[in-house]
Amino acid sequence: MAKVxxxxxxxxxxxxxxxxxxxxxxxxxxxxxxxxxKGAKCDGKKGTVSYNADLGASEAKSEDFDAVIIPGGGAPEALRVNDDVVRFVKEVNEEGKLIAGICHGPQVMISADILKGKSATCYIGIRDDVKLAGAEYRDEEVVVSENIITSRTPFDEPAFIREILAKLN
Incomplete structure (x- = not known):
């Protein structure tokens, strides 16, 4: 069992x-x-789901986790400017663990400077940012590049989930 x-x-x-x-x-x-x-309420942009944070980013330790998943939407913009989030993602990457981002999720990867030399996809609106971060951009439903998994939009979720579960099992 993995801790994600x-x-x-x-x-x-x-x-x-x-x-x-x-x-x-x-x-x-x-x-x-x-x-x-910790405990922060996070509402989805469409209002269909809401979650409370189990842990604050300042408390997150990479050694406690096997993988990180970064959903898209507007949240990655708020996450990427938080030093603790960026530190956590960098450390998880340094340990070679799975990091998966969909839609705008790769924005956090960009801020953590972990896309150099990797292949990635994303929401088209941040395609140039992904390229400027040193990744080879691919317009595909899911791209697996070493420990990084990326997808473009909600339509790509089945492929995104399939690849995440394949890496975790």
Missing amino acids: AFLLAGGFEDSEMKNPYDAVKEAGHEAVIIGLE
């Missing part, structure tokens, strides 16, 4: 959190929501 961190702030894309979160738990893994502060 979900990085979350308000304004996330509802399905990009709910579907991977539910799939990870259904597969028997532990899912922990890491927010900007």
